[in-house]
Amino acid sequence: MxxxxxxxxxxxxxxxxxxxxxxxxxxxxxxxxxxxxxxxxxxxxxxxxxxxxxxxxxxxxxxxxxxxxxxxxxxxxxxxxxxxxxxxxxxxxxxxxxxxxxxxxxxxxxxxxxxxxxxxxxxERTNEGRQEAKLKGIRFGRRCSIDRNSVLELHRQGTGATEIARQLSIARSTVYKVIDESKQKPSACKWGLKPNRTISIIIEHANF
Known part of the structure; x- marks a missing residue:
């Protein structure tokens, strides 16, 4: 030993x-x-x-x-x-x-x-903390990317910034920022689509 x-x-x-x-x-x-x-x-x-x-x-x-x-x-x-x-x-x-x-x-x-x-x-402590945070309005999970095209489309339809923010679950300040940027320069993506959305459209029209 x-x-x-x-x-x-x-x-x-x-x-x-x-x-x-x-x-x-x-x-x-x-x-x-x-x-x-x-x-x-x-x-x-x-x-x-x-x-x-x-x-x-x-x-x-x-x-x-x-x-x-x-x-x-x-x-x-x-x-x-x-x-x-x-x-x-x-x-x-x-x-x-x-x-x-x-x-x-x-x-x-x-x-x-x-x-x-x-x-x-x-x-249990983790779950209690999450529940308490939810009651305070704190959100969990990956932050959603902003669908700029949807913001601009709703804006063109005459929808107000507050309503756009509510529908897309984003901050009203973000809505104003997207609108202001669209007036200053062209969108980085010609059609205003997110990459994942673009791929989905291609697959849909290709009848895969």
Whole structure:
């Protein structure tokens, strides 16, 4: 059995020293300690990737605390399951938890349930936020492109800017902008059609 260690910090202000010291005190050799830390806005996982390549069946990975192994509970559970499939146990020093044997299976089951609960809670919060935003009139989804031709056609028919904006679901200021631009210079597209609309017309008249 070989002992490996893993340490990770999640902010640039944190230090790896305390975790590394704890791993060494538990018997992990310095050349078998792998570390990761944040780099700007991203997390460098080179250390974890190397650890995954090095460990073999019967090895034990030591980590100071539960939250140091993965970015979140779901990530941690996935890693524990991956190591378990290789016959590698993970021991969390401060928490007194090891993932092998019957107790280990129970730990994985509990952590999996926690991860599922976290995902559900995030989903509920996201949905609540979207509902609240909708009540405030905030729209979601990709912003629709402006059909300049429709704006100008409605304008030629005598439709007012407010009504055009309502019918096309765009801002009234956008209506004025399209109308003003049409008076100043020709449209970039000769027939005022959007590319997708042009393709549709070609296909329609070609009887495809």
């Amino acid at each position: 070989r002992l490996f260690g893993y340490a990770r910090v999640s902010t640039s202000q944190q230090s790896l020293d305390i975790q590394i010291r704890a791993l060494k005190d538990t018997g992990v050799k310095a050349n078998r300690i792998f570390t990761d830390k944040v780099s700007g806005s991203t997390v460098d996982t080179e250390g974890l990737d190397l650890l995954r390549m090095k460990v073999e069946e019967g090895d034990v990975i030591l980590v100071k605390k539960l939250d140091r192994l993965g970015r979140d509970t779901a990530d941690m559970v996935q890693l524990i399951k991956e190591f378990d499939a290789q016959g590698v146990a993970v021991r969390f020093i401060d928490d007194g938890i090891i993932t092998d044997g019957e107790m280990g299976k129970m730990v994985i089951t509990i952590l999996s349930a926690v991860a599922q609960a976290e995902r559900q809670r995030i989903l």
